[in-house]
Amino acid sequence: MKIAILGYGIVGSGVAEVLKVNAAQIAKKAGESIEVKYILDLKDFSGDPMKSFFVKNFELIEGDPEVQTVVESIGGETIAYDFAKRAILAGKNVVTPNKALIAAHGAELLALAKERGVHVLFEASVGGGIPLIRPYNGAILTDELQEIAGILNGTSNYILTQMHQNGTSYAAALKSAQELGYAEADPTADVGGFDACRKLSILLSLATGKTADYTNIKTEGIERIDTADFAFAAAFGYTLKQLATAKIRKEGAEAITAPFLLKIGHPMSTVSDVYNALWAQAKTTGSVMFYGSGAGKLPTASAVVSNLVDVALGTHAAHEWTKENVKILPAAEYVTRKIVRVSCSDPAAITAKATKTLPQYPGFVAWITEPETEAQTASALKGLKVERVLRIYETT
Amino acid sequence: MKIAILGYGIVGSGVAEVLKVNAAQIAKKAGESIEVKYILDLKDFSGDPMKSFFVKNFELIEGDPEVQTVVESIGGETIAYDFAKRAILAGKNVVTPNKALIAAHGAELLALAKERGVHVLFEASVGGGIPLIRPYNGAILTDELQEIAGILNGTSNYILTQMHQNGTSYAAALKSAQELGYAEADPTADVGGFDACRKLSILLSLATGKTADYTNIKTEGIERIDTADFAFAAAFGYTLKQLATAKIRKEGAEAITAPFLLKIGHPMSTVSDVYNALWAQAKTTGSVMFYGSGAGKLPTASAVVSNLVDVALGTHAAHEWTKENVKILPAAEYVTRKIVRVSCSDPAAITAKATKTLPQYPGFVAWITEPETEAQTASALKGLKVERVLRIYETT
Numbered sequence: 024m025k026i027a028i029l030g031y032g033i034v035g036s037g038v039a040e041v042l043k044v045n046a047a048q049i050a051k052k053a054g055e056s057i058e059v060k061y062i063l064d065l066k067d068f069s070g071d072p073m074k075s076f077f078v079k080n081f082e083l084i085e086g087d088p089e090v091q092t093v094v095e096s097i098g099g100e101t102i103a104y105d106f107a108k109r110a111i112l113a114g115k116n117v118v119t120p121n122k123a124l125i126a127a128h129g130a131e132l133l134a135l136a137k138e139r140g141v142h143v144l145f146e147a148s149v150g151g152g153i154p155l156i157r158p159y160n161g162a163i164l165t166d167e168l169q170e171i172a173g174i175l176n177g178t179s180n181y182i183l184t185q186m187h188q189n190g191t192s193y194a195a196a197l198k199s200a201q202e203l204g205y206a207e208a209d210p211t212a213d214v215g216g217f218d219a220c221r222k223l224s225i226l227l228s229l230a231t232g233k234t235a236d237y238t239n240i241k242t243e244g245i246e247r248i249d250t251a252d253f254a255f256a257a258a259f260g261y262t263l264k265q266l267a268t269a270k271i272r273k274e275g276a277e278a279i280t281a282p283f284l285l286k287i288g289h290p291m292s293t294v295s296d297v298y299n300a301l302w303a304q305a306k307t308t309g310s311v312m313f314y315g316s317g318a319g320k321l322p323t324a325s326a327v328v329s330n331l332v333d334v335a336l337g338t339h340a341a342h343e344w345t346k347e348n349v350k351i352l353p354a355a356e357y358v359t360r361k362i363v364r365v366s367c368s369d370p371a372a373i374t375a376k377a378t379k380t381l382p383q384y385p386g387f388v389a390w391i392t393e394p395e396t397e398a399q400t401a402s403a404l405k406g407l408k409v410e411r412v413l414r415i416y417e418t419t
Numbered sequence: 420m421k422i423a424i425l426g427y428g429i430v431g432s433g434v435a436e437v438l439k440v441n442a443a444q445i446a447k448k449a450g451e452s453i454e455v456k457y458i459l460d461l462k463d464f465s466g467d468p469m470k471s472f473f474v475k476n477f478e479l480i481e482g483d484p485e486v487q488t489v490v491e492s493i494g495g496e497t498i499a500y501d502f503a504k505r506a507i508l509a510g511k512n513v514v515t516p517n518k519a520l521i522a523a524h525g526a527e528l529l530a531l532a533k534e535r536g537v538h539v540l541f542e543a544s545v546g547g548g549i550p551l552i553r554p555y556n557g558a559i560l561t562d563e564l565q566e567i568a569g570i571l572n573g574t575s576n577y578i579l580t581q582m583h584q585n586g587t588s589y590a591a592a593l594k595s596a597q598e599l600g601y602a603e604a605d606p607t608a609d610v611g612g613f614d615a616c617r618k619l620s621i622l623l624s625l626a627t628g629k630t631a632d633y634t635n636i637k638t639e640g641i642e643r644i645d646t647a648d649f650a651f652a653a654a655f656g657y658t659l660k661q662l663a664t665a666k667i668r669k670e671g672a673e674a675i676t677a678p679f680l681l682k683i684g685h686p687m688s689t690v691s692d693v694y695n696a697l698w699a700q701a702k703t704t705g706s707v708m709f710y711g712s713g714a715g716k717l718p719t720a721s722a723v724v725s726n727l728v729d730v731a732l733g734t735h736a737a738h739e740w741t742k743e744n745v746k747i748l749p750a751a752e753y754v755t756r757k758i759v760r761v762s763c764s765d766p767a768a769i770t771a772k773a774t775k776t777l778p779q780y781p782g783f784v785a786w787i788t789e790p791e792t793e794a795q796t797a798s799a800l801k802g803l804k805v806e807r808v809l810r811i812y813e814t815t
Contacts, residue, residue, distance in 0.1 A: 152707070307440060311549055321704075
């Protein structure tokens with residue numbers, strides 16, 4: 024099978040590398056070799072061992088019937104969208120790790136692909152190197168999905184792990200993430216929760232068969248989290264993770280991306296550093312979790328390659344969703360228990376149940392609320408100097 | 420698609436139930452409804468809602484061309500083997516949760532199925548309800564697998580969890596497992612490690628394309644584990660899990676099923692009660708873990724049903740292995756660090772590095788050895804009253 028790689032960045036060059044490194048196993052599994060015929064990139068890679076494959080105009084790829092599948096690894100939603108669409112119209116399968124593209128244009132591209140008898144596969148778009156789209160779509164969604172919760176952004180998880188394990192400040196942890204290449208100069212998409220939110224929208228679209236518009240999903244980042252949050256969480260037996268979660272109700276989906284408190288001992292509580300995980304619960308299957316490298320050149324490229332093998336074998340997962348929007352319920356109505364921390368000169372004046380104070384944080388009192396909505400919590404806290412309110416993630 | 424269920428025990432009746440409960444999602448995913456036409460069981464189920472489907476002779480199913488797929492849920496290796504083989508010869512796909520059947524006769528049944536153009540699928544044979552065979556075979560094995568380690572027996576994991584979390588004795592924990600129906604009257608297959616060993620042999624056979632003969636895999640059970648093991652493990656930052664593990668070397672496989680010490684914080688360390696998990700590490704994918712319900716009527720049945728959907732869609736995983744044996748390296752040569760506990764009236768006399776004593780266990784001293792073989796450890800311990808030697812699981 025001949026393929027073209029669009030965009031020779033981290034993932035694109037990783038795909039070329041994995042196809043070389045694992046050539047034997049890939050040919051064995053796919054029943055044929057998978058070979059790069061073109062690499063499209065505007066930059067000049069004259070020194071690159073793959074240099075003979077480079078082309079600068081997409082028309083060459085578009086017009087070559089020998090190219091059965093294109094790997095879209097340009098990123099973004101503009102050129103990537105244009106090329107993906109044209110590739111499908113030219114009768115080619117599209118494999119992409121581009122969550123922005125799938126979250127924004129999934130319904131249209133999947134419908135177009137179905138019409139043309141080709142496939143759009145995006146295993147690497149959620150959870151990087153974790154093979155999760157396949158079992159999620161193929162097994163979990165054969166069951167009645169009740170809820171999903173994912174640690175879907177490696178950068179945020181690395182920062183929170185540093186803060187938790189080493190007491191590093193948010194600013195210092197972000198700086199080290201940037202130095203290690205985990206975070207970009209503008210880290211907003213990662214630390215603000217927007218990257219994870221798009222991944223959640225893809226999972227929710229797969230689950231419901233409708234488009235989960237990520238602009239309707241409440242998204243909070245980790246920027247305000249401080250080490251005191253971890254100290255008070257630990258005092259109650261919790262840790263803190265950035266989760267992208269959706270609970271499927273008859274009336275709609277309770278979807279939100281935000282920092283959540285997670286009971287220590289929950290399988291997701293040991294997902295640290297840049298690792299990702301997706302937790303899912305379905306009616307008859309029960310709870311499952313998929314864990315692995317959420318990002319990184321070779322893991323992500325490996326997931327892309329597993330889709331190429333699916334295409335070669337014709338054993339791809341069938342998935343599609345319509346442009347109709349999934350109903351996302353208003354986040355203010357979600358009922359959760361919360362850990363509340365207030366600044367208070369006289370702890371004895373706090374009448375809440377089971378309050379905790381920590382010697383290293385004098386003047387602060389924390390407690391766990393009853394299950395209640397944001398509005399109920401807010402009104403219960405009227406008149407207090409509230410330092411932080413953090414939701415507890417619990418399976419319902 | 421019409422199917423026949425062979426054996427109406429826990430899994431067989433669960434499959435009938437899941438096909439009913441999830442009928443809508445299944446028909447949507449499979450593109451057609453999946454209907455039970457026959458249920459073969461010698462017992463009488465006159466009161467059962469499915470009673471009209473019951474038959475007592477296999478010939479009826481074997482001779483009915485409308486039955487495209489049989490679910491073998493009889494268990495064991497005798498009748499199950501005979502019926503599975505005859506079903507394949509009659510041109511029917513076989514879906515089974517029967518690890519004993521696949522571990523013992525996988526090579527022959529898979530070859531026969533290939534010859535007849537049908538499929539033998541066994542998602543539920545390892546990890547119960549966890550959809551892991553599919554992504555393991557489809558994605559991880561497209562990469563170069565380096566090692567696997569699994570908590571693959573729910574009964575043993577339940578017993579160890581009780582001992583660890585509640586300080587329950589082995590005998591009491593086993594009794595409660597039997598009362599809860601997790602363990603059989605004769606618990607040997609579970610607590611002795613033989614069930615997990617067969618599951619390991621299936622994973623190793625898939626990985627190598629050869630038969631991993633489980634009789635060549637060193638298998639130790641949890642019968643001798645006591646609460647002191649957990650106390651000393653915790654003192655060094657470890658917990659204890661029954662693992663079925665294989666490391667793939669050029670010279671062969673380091674395969675063993677035994678209790679192992681696992682660093683607290685390792686994702687497998689939070690797999691408790693009857694839950695199962697498979698940890699795998701591959702060259703470019705990195706580390707992944709699949710977690711979920713390792714047993715139970717509905718989770719196991721859900722995995723069987725996901726295979727039925729694979730058959731209906733023709734998107735089943737392709738797998739086969741030959742009768743040729745994988746080389747299993749002699750366990751005595753595996754190099755591991757170990758926690759050693761000796762009974763000793765004078766702790767000061769122990770010259771090992773970083774020894775630990777625990778007030779609640781006077782007269783015992785424990786320490787961590789260097790990486791060494793069983794023989795090296797044994798000779799180093801000559802002359803000491805050795806209470807326990809436990810291997811540490813570490814990724815290499």
